[in-house]
Amino acid sequence: MDLLKEIQTQLAGLAGELTALRRQFHQYPELSHQEERTAGVVAQYLQDLGLNVQTGIAGHGVVGTLRGSRPGRVVAYRADMDALPLTEKVKTSWRSRVPGVMHACGHDFHLSIALVTARLLSNLKDRLAGEFRFIFQPAEEGPPRGEVSGARGMVAAGVLDNPPVAAILGLHVAPNLDVGHIRYGPEVVMAGADRVILTITGKAAHGATPHRGVDPILVSAQVLTQIQGFLAQKIDARHPVVLTFGSISGGTRFNILAEKVTLEGSFRYLEDAVRQEVLAGLKKQLAGWSQATGAKIELSAQPIYPILKNDPQLSQQAVAALRSLLGAKRLKLHQPAMGSEDFSYFAAQAPAFYFFLGVRTPGAQGQALHSPEFAPDEAALPWGLRAAAGLLAALSEPEFILPQMVGGASPTRG
Ligand SMILES: [Zn+2]
Ligand SMILES: [Zn+2]
Structure with a gap:
């Protein structure tokens, strides 16, 4: 597949544009759901490339569609x-x-x-199969x-529908991975997360006579340690879970027992069954603690993010392609993370492959x-372009064909 050689050839000419675009976006950052300027730049760029562009999706979302000249898959x-x-x-x-x-x-x-990547692939569209949908x-x-x-x-x-995508790819920069390296997970990549609210209702009383009331601040101290004990000893240690509380509030005055204490926390898990097990187990324990203390203890959990899972078969194909594109020694295995x-949400709807791009200057300290x-190293940008463009071109073929190695290490054939 000499198409990948052409991708390689194009890379050199696009490095300057990668950096210029990145610096321009860096100077004008926008907060969540305020990305108006950014979306405008994106839409204009894609229109100038001749892509079919839709804007204003779910706020400032933009979708650009590029068609190859041969039939293939939608990626x-x-x-x-x-x-x-x-x-x-x-x-x-x-700087910002x-x-x-x-x-x-x-x-x-x-x-x-x-x-x-959209520019590179549109330069080569006469040679490409399928359809590319760029989702911003x-x-x-x-x-x-x-x-x-x-x-x-x-x-x-509906950005994954009409026609449905065969695969969706996503990349995130990784500050603890050297430039030129990629980390991937074959299946579970990141945790599911719930926002948890724990409410402890006691009975107000004078601070001098706690026996006449129920002190929810004291109960919350007990319940917090009980919860961590429950997680450590009642949940199989081979199934990671994290439950941390980031905010606590209650009470009005130093000499009055509070009426109510509310805690908000973050609950993370790598398996849905374990989520159920923890929540059911905790509710049972809380009923017991409530009886023992006389306080009303309620726990609610709202799922915020599903577990991020790569599709195992797509993952295999993508990793084989990345090995060919970059060489096996540039690929590292990712351990599921609790972030x-x-x-x-995309991965729950369509076969997905999410991977990490190293942005650490080799030898430098990791950043967060x-x-x-x-301050990620811009030398990572061409590696990201190479991975993204190569993967998309390989995966849009009607049948998966292992691309041949471009440059460097020994070729892999399949
Ligand atoms: Zn972030
Ligand atoms: Zn991020």
Whole structure:
């Protein structure tokens, strides 16, 4: 498949554009569901390439469709567009020009790679099979309260239908992985997450006479340690779960027992059956603790993100293609992580492959996503383009054909 040689040839000419686009997005970051300017740049770029473009989907979502010249499969590629409420500490000439907002999760990388992938594939469209659907979603970083996450909204708007996609791909930058490397998970990639609310209702009384009331602050202290004990000893240690509380509130005055304490937390799991087991077990325990303390204890859990699972068969094909595109030594196996990502809504609807692109300068200290000091290495951009364009071109063929190695390591044939 000398098509991949052509992709390789194109890469050199597109490196400058990758960097320029990334820096431009970096300077004008926008918060979740406010990605108006970003979506405008994306739509214009795709229109200029001659793609069929739809805008305003689930907020500022954009979809661009590119058709190959031969029949094949419909393959989608997703990029997220939103930034975070952080004040950037990195001092570059392309640092954020919007006070208090920063692309600290690498979505500026995702945008640039997706757009230039669309350019590269449209340059080669006479040689390509199938259809490419570029999905640019708003609000990945947890939407404002009362609004729906971008992926969920776009799935509901039907972006994976008519005709249905055979595969959807997504990429995220990884600050703890060297540039030129890719990490992938064969199946479970990231945790499912619930927002948990624990309410403990006691009985107010004078602070001097606690025996006349029920102190929900004391009960909450007991219940919190009981919950961690339950997770550690009643759930099989081979099934990871995390339940942490990030906020607690209750009471009005130092010398009055509070009436009610409310805690909000985050519950994460890698299997739906384990989620059920934990919630059912906890509810049973809470009933007992309620009886023992005299406080009313209620627990509710709202699923926020499904578990992010790659399709095992698509994963095998994608990994075989990546091995050919980049060489086996650039691929690392990903252990399921307890973080979550709303790409899981796409993955719940269509066969998906989500992978990580290394953005750490080799030898440098690792950095963290969502940090005001996040400064990914732009040398990663061409690697992301190579992986995305190569995967899309390979997977849109009517039959999966293992692409031949381009450049470097020993060829793999299949
Ligand atoms: Zn993020
Ligand atoms: Zn992100």
